[in-house]
Amino acid sequence: MTEAISKPTTAGGDVTEDGADLARRTVNTVKMLAMDAVEAANSGHTGTPMGLAPLAYALWTRVMKYDSAAPTWADRDRFVLSCGHASMLQYAMLHLTGYDLALDDIRNFRQLGSPAAGHPEYGEVPGVETTTGPLGQGVGNGVGMALAERLLAARHNSFQDSDACTLVDHRTWVMASDGDLMEGVASEAASLAGHLGLNKLCVFWDDNRITIDGTTDISFSEDVAQRFASYGWNVLHVDVSEGIDAYVTAAETARAERSKPTLVCCRTHIGDGSPNKQDTSAAHGAIDGAEVRLTKKALGWPEDATFEIPADVREHMAAAGRRGGDARAAWEASIEALRASQPDAVLAFENSMCGILPEGWEAGLPAFEAGTSMATRKASGKVLAGLGDLVPQLIGGSADLAGSNNTTLPGSANVTRDDYSGRTIHFGVREHGMGAICNGMALHGGLRPYCGTFLVFSDYMRPSIRLAALMQIPVIYVFTHDSIGVGEDGPTHQPVEHLAALRSIPGLQVFRPADAAETAEAWRAALLSNGPTALCLTRQGVPVFDRGTFGDASGTTDGAYVLREGGVHPDVCLLATGSEVAAAMGAADLLQNEGVAARVVSMPCWERFEARDAAEREAVFGGCDVRVGIEAGCSLGWHRWVGPNGALVTMDRFGASAPAGDLMVKFGFTADNVAAVARGCLAAAEQAG
Secondary structure (H helix, E strand, O other), rough: OOOOOOOOOOOOOOHHHHHHHHHHHHHHHHHHHHHHHHHOOOOOOOOHHHHHHHHHHHHHHHHHHOOOOOOOOOOOHHHHHHHHHHHHHHHHHHHHOOOOHHHHHHHOOOOOOOOOOOOOOOOOOOOOOOOOOOHHHHHHHHHHHHHHHHHHHHHHHOOOOOOOOOOOOOOOEEEEEEHHHHHHHHHHHHHHHHHHHOOOOEEEEEOOEEOOOOOOHOOOOOHHHHHHHHHHHEEEEEHHHHHHHHHHHHHHHHHHHHOOOOEEEEEEEOOOOOOOOOOOOHHHHHOOOHHHHHHHHHHHOOOOOOOOOHHHHHHHHHHHHHHOOHHHHHHHHHHHHHOOOOHHHHHHHHHHHHHOOOOOHOOOOOOOOOOOEEEHHHHHHHHHHHHOOOOOEEEEOOOOHHHHHHHOOOOOOOOOEOOOOOEEEEEEOOOHHHHHHHHHHHOOOEEEEEEEHHHHHHHHHHHHHHHHHHHHHOEEEEEEOHHHHHOOOOOOOOOHHHHHHHHOOOEEEEEOOOHEEEEEHHHHHHHHHOOEEEOOOOOEEEEEEOOOHOOHHHHHHOOOHHHHHHHOOOOEEEEEOHHHHHHHHHHHHHHHHOOOOEEEEEOHHHHHHHHOHHHHHHHHHHOOOOOOOOOOOOOOOOOOHHHOOOOOEOOOOOOOOOOHHHHHOOOOHHHHHHHHHHHHHHHHHHHHO
16 A cells, blocks of 8 residues: 555645645644743743744645554654654644543643653653653654664565555654754764664754754754755655745655655744744743733734634644545555465564564573573573574664673664664664664564663663653663673673663663573563663672572562572672672682571562562562672662671672682672671671660
8 A cells, every 4th residue: 555645734625725824723723832831830932833833734734644544554654753842843743633632631731640641751742752851862762763664664565466455654853952963862863864864753842042042053053954965865845934844845855765864854833823932942931921812813813812713724734634544545445355365474574563472482482501601781681582483573783882781682783774674783983873763663662672882881872761661652672791700891881870861760670680590581671571671780600509499590580589598597698799609609618517597588679579469579589688799780779689687798899900719809799799798797686776
């Protein structure tokens, strides 16, 4: 099924003089809704919605492929408002075109309980494809959505004989501000988009030359058009004075482009129509009070009217919201026709879009022999190798560290501008862009993206991780080189505070597995989760534990479990994560030789353990209140687990450049030191008791 542009600005027929007037009044309706909502809330941003109203009108009435009656239609065009502070623009368009957003919700803009939040939030309003607000992120999300479309098209269109049965054929449209294009995350993502030739991506740059602090020339003087041309983008220019048709023509030109993404440089006026604040930084969020009345008067609007939507405007925009219905019905009919001849292919497509993993996928999780030694990053690579053929949705790569992160799927080709059928993405040294792109891929649906870098560089992508957690989307982060075990590279590459920083993000589950068996279980948990997961893995080899009577590492998914019993009533409980579990096990041996019963608890995922009820948590500790926490990272957060009678073997300082073994001795992550700390705790408890 080929794409089509609906040309009329009225419910049918060619653009007429009456149609042009209706378009003008519709654009003004959008401006008024933005002003009224911000005025009612006494909070928000009016200038950008007013400046972009003509572009939004062009996209929703004549460009984008969508059906407001089916907001999750798999083959819809995606729209991203990267400048999320202009949320009232999107809310106005969604309300007018028939999405489930009531006028009362807009009247309560930015108020408690209203889905019309200050910035668009994914999951709150149908038609909002991603949570935006932190500038630049939406551009990265848009790149991810466009990449997902190309990847899915390569997988699900290849078996078909004609365009009439195309399952995946849609576009991604992004609105971005000056601020978006100043942010590095947008530059990283745009660079990769050009490299991969994502021709179904079009970004409209709102070139109003105004920021909060003043005109852009106080801080921004680069030639954006040349920058994007150097990235490999097709660059177009539109001036708002050219009218709505110019935006449509630019979109048609972008649609015709076959090898490059498109940037449309849109020369607009912030606060368009405001007599005193148009084209000033004050228009960003201060068109209020008397200026609202003056603006309404200047635009021929009743000065006292609020939240007014003329009947013909409402009818016109409702028709625009329905205009994709025929295209959706034809697409659904083609699916049913294809189901008769290719039922497995259709089922695979539908399951992938719904996030359903193939039956029997867990059989691909490898087993690891106890008594051997293996870095958990290497174990993670073996998990990916085992799952690769069984979970075709899995796709990802790393920020130029594939060999170190073990993130390459064996036998998988690289994703290139000429071939999107591969499953290994080389993101380049672009951690932040990588995070935003993976968010976009997850939001698009149909894929399970993962990405990798060193744990210390999770700082570069933290805003993207935070947004993944806020939206609860299933991105998997493979963070290797997780401690001073990095060794000779020194403190610049040795994460210390990073585990605590990641654990502080609500909704992110952080796994630091103790061995290869726990690594496989962590991957299982990640793939079964609807939210994001961070896997923090070792560079150095660690022993694969013999779990004896405990059988296997399935306790990993509980967040913490008993690895070594130490008796029904242990004297001391040693709590550890990752590579330090081996030190805890060694310390338990030393203590046992002294007649001290030491229980060892592996705590790979605090978030999952904390979600268990208090009785279950206490059972893991065996009722023992003398506890030692061991982790080659900062102490933040550990006190909740060790309690008042416990102690910590952690490090609240940076590391050093030396072989990993020497560093573990220097900073106390040895069996001898852990045993000594445990003895001290027991002596203190005995003295206190």
